[in-house]
Amino acid sequence: MRAFLSRLSLAASALLFLPAGACAQTAEARQEIEAAARAAYAAAQAGPTDVKLADQAVVHLPERMLFVPRPQAERLMQAYGNGKDATLLGLVMPKADDEDWVITVNFEKAGYIKDDDARNWNVSELLTSLREGTEQSNEERRKLGFPELTVDGWVQAPRYDSATQRLVWSVAARHKKAGLSEDPTVNYNTYALGRDGYITLDLITQKSAVPKDKGAVLALLDNLEYVEGKRYADFNASTDKVAEYGLAALVAGVAAKKLGLFAVIAAFVAKFAKVFVLAAAALGGGLWKRLRGKKEKAQDSQQA
Numbered sequence: 001m002r003a004f005l006s007r008l009s010l011a012a013s014a015l016l017f018l019p020a021g022a023c024a025q026t027a028e029a030r031q032e033i034e035a036a037a038r039a040a041y042a043a044a045q046a047g048p049t050d051v052k053l054a055d056q057a058v059v060h061l062p063e064r065m066l067f068v069p070r071p072q073a074e075r076l077m078q079a080y081g082n083g084k085d086a087t088l089l090g091l092v093m094p095k096a097d098d099e100d101w102v103i104t105v106n107f108e109k110a111g112y113i114k115d116d117d118a119r120n121w122n123v124s125e126l127l128t129s130l131r132e133g134t135e136q137s138n139e140e141r142r143k144l145g146f147p148e149l150t151v152d153g154w155v156q157a158p159r160y161d162s163a164t165q166r167l168v169w170s171v172a173a174r175h176k177k178a179g180l181s182e183d184p185t186v187n188y189n190t191y192a193l194g195r196d197g198y199i200t201l202d203l204i205t206q207k208s209a210v211p212k213d214k215g216a217v218l219a220l221l222d223n224l225e226y227v228e229g230k231r232y233a234d235f236n237a238s239t240d241k242v243a244e245y246g247l248a249a250l251v252a253g254v255a256a257k258k259l260g261l262f263a264v265i266a267a268f269v270a271k272f273a274k275v276f277v278l279a280a281a282a283l284g285g286g287l288w289k290r291l292r293g294k295k296e297k298a299q300d301s302q303q304a
Contacts, residue, residue: 029079036079040072046095053089054107056194056230060223065216066093067105092201092220101205101213103220110197111241112232117248118160118167126158127151129252130171147175155186155210158251165193165232166221169251172207183208190221191250195234197243198250199224 045051047061061067068076073091078084085106092103131151138148155170170188178184188203188210201224203210203217226232 033079036072036076040068040076040091043072044068044093051090053105053199053224055227056107056196057192057199057224057226059105059220060225061092062219062223064095065220066095067091068093089199094216099213099216100209101203101216103217104200104202104204106200106202108197108200110245111243112195112235113193113198113243113245113247113250115160115162115165115193115247117246118162121158121248121251123154123157126248126252127154127171133252134173147177149173150176155207156188156214160247167191167193167247167250168218168221170210186210188214188217190217192221192224192226193232194226195230195232195240 044066045061047065047067048063049061049067051059051061051067053059059067068091070088070090074084074088076091077088087106087108089105089107092105094101134149134151142148150173152172152174155172156168158167158169160167168188168190170186172184172186174182174184183206185204186207188205190201190203192199192201201217201220203213205213228234
């Protein structure tokens with residue numbers, strides 16, 4: 001197995017989205033980080049294997065990846081300062097030491113999302129809406145102690161496949177005081193729509209690494225299957241809940257704005273707070289490599 005995202009530069013860019021003082025760590029907090037990492041390591045399922053995602057779907061985990069189940073993933077995220085996320089199903093990480101990314105796996109029980117608007121959406125208008133929503137959120141971000149955000153543009157313009165009900169998009173966002181030459185951490189977002197809502201597989205990596213790393217999350221998306229009865233095609237108009245918003249809202253935050261300003265803020269904070277887990281290197285000092293080394297030594301002793 002591999003060290004968990006051990007580059008300081010990636011950790012530093014992750015911290016840009018956190019409130020002042022969020023990096024302060026007590027001895028107790030450090031101990032919890034290490035304990036949470038050990039628990040996550042011990043519980044990680046190695047591919048190739050099938051991983052059940054709640055009662056909704058199964059993902060066929062490729063050989064090159066590890067899956068950390070929800071209890072251990074949630075503990076690890078909280079150890080690094082993230083709030084509790086009821087939608088989190090787990091984390092996916094690479095086995096190889098030379099890959100630095102993580103994929104968060106979530107299920108949002110929003111109801112059946114109509115995808116009609118995807119036929120006519122204008123990506124320029126979606127980007128404008130996303131920027132407006134971000135600017136509206138900045139006033140409240142200042143009150144909460146978060147740096148103001150600005151949206152630079154698409155890393156991946158929204159792309160929807162109506163045959164498979166798969167949505168992919170990514171935007172480059174940074175805090176306003178960050179230099180344009182910096183290599184920010186980004187979320188490369190993928191969605192799989194189902195009968196009850198949608199599963200998100202969000203790749204967290206550096207912007208410059210997206211061309212190299214996006215294949216991992218796209219492969220995972222291709223290997224995700226809803227179980228019978230939970231597929232998009234299983235929707236029953238007479239009994240099933242329909243979401244309050246359409247597909248464009250998942251990209252531009254239209255629904256969040258309609259539901260209220262704080263919902264927009266919560267959505268952005270929740271999204272970008274995920275990257276705090278990438279700060280493992282700054283505090284963990286190669287913890288995952290040490291754990292791996294201990295496990296390999298134990299295995300060698302048993303074989304001898």
